Amino acid sequence: MIHFRKKILAAGLASAMMLSLGACGTSGDTDETQSQTAGQAAEGETAASGDGKILIAYFTAAENSGVDAVSSASYSMVNGEAVGRLQAIAEMIQENTGGDLFSIRTSVVYPADGRELIDYAAEEQDENARPELTSQIENLDQFDTIFVGYPNWWADMPMVMYSFFEEYDFSGKTIIPFNVHNGSRFSGTIETIQELEPDAEVVEDGFTINERDVPDAAGDVADWIEEIGYPCIWASTGT
Numbered sequence: 001m002i003h004f005r006k007k008i009l010a011a012g013l014a015s016a017m018m019l020s021l022g023a024c025g026t027s028g029d030t031d032e033t034q035s036q037t038a039g040q041a042a043e044g045e046t047a048a049s050g051d052g053k054i055l056i057a058y059f060t061a062a063e064n065s066g067v068d069a070v071s072s073a074s075y076s077m078v079n080g081e082a083v084g085r086l087q088a089i090a091e092m093i094q095e096n097t098g099g100d101l102f103s104i105r106t107s108v109v110y111p112a113d114g115r116e117l118i119d120y121a122a123e124e125q126d127e128n129a130r131p132e133l134t135s136q137i138e139n140l141d142q143f144d145t146i147f148v149g150y151p152n153w154w155a156d157m158p159m160v161m162y163s164f165f166e167e168y169d170f171s172g173k174t175i176i177p178f179n180v181h182n183g184s185r186f187s188g189t190i191e192t193i194q195e196l197e198p199d200a201e202v203v204e205d206g207f208t209i210n211e212r213d214v215p216d217a218a219g220d221v222a223d224w225i226e227e228i229g230y231p232c233i234w235a236s237t238g239t
């Protein structure tokens with residue numbers, strides 16, 4: 001009988017470890033593959049630090065401008081590769097948390113030219129526009145924690161982020177903001193997110209970085225993930 005119980009306990013521990021590793025492994029999942037890697041969190045469960053499945057959603061103009069990253073005004077060179085700045089930070093967060101990446105896409109084709117983009121974004125803001133979303137989070141229920149990244153545009157989030165927060169109800173989940181800026185840091189966007197998602201816990205200690213520091217941000221991102229208590233098992237054990 002004791003032997004039998006031990007066996008059950010061992011099996012339980014093994015599956016708990018697999019779940020834990022699954023939630024933490026750097027799977028390289030993208031928005032296309034999320035639905036095949038459904039996690040185990042039941043609907044309504046709230047996030048326990050580092051225990052639940054993590055989504056890393058981000059918007060970068062570089063992936064929404066109809067040109068390759070290197071032709072966009074919104075890229076940085078990271079490890080010799082041209083990537084959108086928010087994508088670069090999102091990937092660093094993924095390396096440290098093992099979360100799934102999700103690129104927020106819109107039918108709007110943003111100007112690749114920096115000056116044109118500045119004017120275009122100002123118009124969108126004046127019109128209080130809601131750009132149409134063309135990428136969808138599948139099985140939102142499986143995620144307890146949503147890292148959400150966006151650039152600072154005109155001391156606010158890009159309007160597509162309003163489309164995003166109006167599309168999804170993150171009640172009971174933890175939202176962790178991160179952004180890239182050119183001096184204004186978050187402006188008032190963390191408060192705005194809390195207003196848009198009143199029943200989510202919005203972490204105020206988000207990660208914010210100047211655009212010129214993005215290529216060298218890996219260490220700061222890792223430190224921040226540690227501070228807020230989300231390092232995955234690979235990152236914390238070095239395995």
Ligand SMILES: Cc1cc2nc3c(=O)[nH]c(=O)nc-3n(C[C@H](O)[C@H](O)[C@H](O)COP(=O)(O)O)c2cc1C
Pocket residue numbers: 059060061062073074075084085086087114117118119121122150151152153154155156180181182183184185211
């Ligand atoms: C339309 C637009 C408006 C911006 N407004 C601000 C601003 O108000 N404050 C600030 O610090 N940076 C501002 N920036 C700089 C961006 O936050 C920064 O370049 C960021 O890296 C853009 O992210 P992305 O490269 O992924 O698009 C603005 C950039 C753009 C394109």
